[in-house]
Amino acid sequence: MLTIINSFFIDLCILFTLFTISFLPFRNRPRLTPKSPFKARVLLGIQSGVIALILLANALHLEGILIDLRTIPITLAVLFGGWVSGVVAAVLFLIGRFFMITNGEYVGFYLAIITMIALVVPTSLLRLKLDNTRTTLLIFMTISVIVFGSALFYALPLELFYPILLVYIVMTYLGAAASYRLLHELRRHFENVQHQQQLARTDALTGIANRRRLNEAMANLTVEAEEYALILVDIDHFKRVNDTYGHDVGDDVLRELGMLLVDESREDHLVGRFGGEEFLIIMPNAQKDDVSRLAESIREKVSTFPFETSAGTLHITVSLGACHSNDIEVDSVLKHADEALYHAKESGRNRFILAS
Numbered sequence: 001m002l003t004i005i006n007s008f009f010i011d012l013c014i015l016f017t018l019f020t021i022s023f024l025p026f027r028n029r030p031r032l033t034p035k036s037p038f039k040a041r042v043l044l045g046i047q048s049g050v051i052a053l054i055l056l057a058n059a060l061h062l063e064g065i066l067i068d069l070r071t072i073p074i075t076l077a078v079l080f081g082g083w084v085s086g087v088v089a090a091v092l093f094l095i096g097r098f099f100m101i102t103n104g105e106y107v108g109f110y111l112a113i114i115t116m117i118a119l120v121v122p123t124s125l126l127r128l129k130l131d132n133t134r135t136t137l138l139i140f141m142t143i144s145v146i147v148f149g150s151a152l153f154y155a156l157p158l159e160l161f162y163p164i165l166l167v168y169i170v171m172t173y174l175g176a177a178a179s180y181r182l183l184h185e186l187r188r189h190f191e192n193v194q195h196q197q198q199l200a201r202t203d204a205l206t207g208i209a210n211r212r213r214l215n216e217a218m219a220n221l222t223v224e225a226e227e228y229a230l231i232l233v234d235i236d237h238f239k240r241v242n243d244t245y246g247h248d249v250g251d252d253v254l255r256e257l258g259m260l261l262v263d264e265s266r267e268d269h270l271v272g273r274f275g276g277e278e279f280l281i282i283m284p285n286a287q288k289d290d291v292s293r294l295a296e297s298i299r300e301k302v303s304t305f306p307f308e309t310s311a312g313t314l315h316i317t318v319s320l321g322a323c324h325s326n327d328i329e330v331d332s333v334l335k336h337a338d339e340a341l342y343h344a345k346e347s348g349r350n351r352f353i354l355a356s
Helices: 002-026 038-057 071-098 107-127 134-155 158-200 211-224 238-245 247-264 288-304 330-346
Strands: 060-062 065-067 228-235 270-275 278-284 307-309 312-314 318-325 352-354
Touching (some): 002 038, 002 071, 002 158, 038 071, 071 107, 134 158, 211 270, 211 330, 228 288, 238 247, 247 270, 247 288, 247 307
Antiparallel strands (some): 228 278, 228 318, 270 278
């Protein structure tokens, strides 16, 4: 009995370790479901099949059959990825099981085929109707216990069948529940990490990119784009808005301007708050005409746009400075854009200057 328990305990350790490792390729992807991209579901099936094969390599050998917790990764593959993941995992497992036949003992292989079909087919059909919940997992594991238990009953003498079945049932439910919880906790952890990373790169007031993210994007410009442009946008007389109406109204203006800049820009542009009342638009792969067209469009739109604030509707203007480059270092491009912005404000505001 101790040998049996020890064998299943080793299986549990293998399961938890490999589930943790195999989760890493999915950590930055959306949650897997039967409607996820086909490639992702196939990858899940391959990973689950490999885990099942590693469990098989450490299986308990009795009466010409191999006893392990292979049903857990196969069942979880169906639970998360649907029939595609389940079929891929089962086929991969059976291929590996075939090459482990020794001394012409095909009984175990035939039982493996029957158990895989009897496990994957009903769980895949049920998954079409049931959601990914603990109750569904319980139903799936009950099916696996019945299927694998029937195979054990056929292959083992009764004096071995009962103790092994008892340990198998306990370890299967325990291992499946713990693995399911582990995967969900890993998902929650990495989603929290992603959320924190997003917060660290997002301006808390406007919800657009902050200076840290803008700096990261500018650092990659010379690598990813042959030519690019930077546009600095600054609110004219913004201090007057704060002094007259209060900082809450000033915050309203900043938020609405941030959204306006995003709406006016293209999807491949990055709009962020560079500091205070100053915004930066990063334009990768931009022509000079594109820069002037976007900047003038923004200037005109802002000058007529009704900014709805807690103090009522306000009208503001902005000054813009930009620089286009295909061979200048990004720090110099930013400096030239800043100088152009300074000249725009000094020469009367509500205007755009493109650095030459």
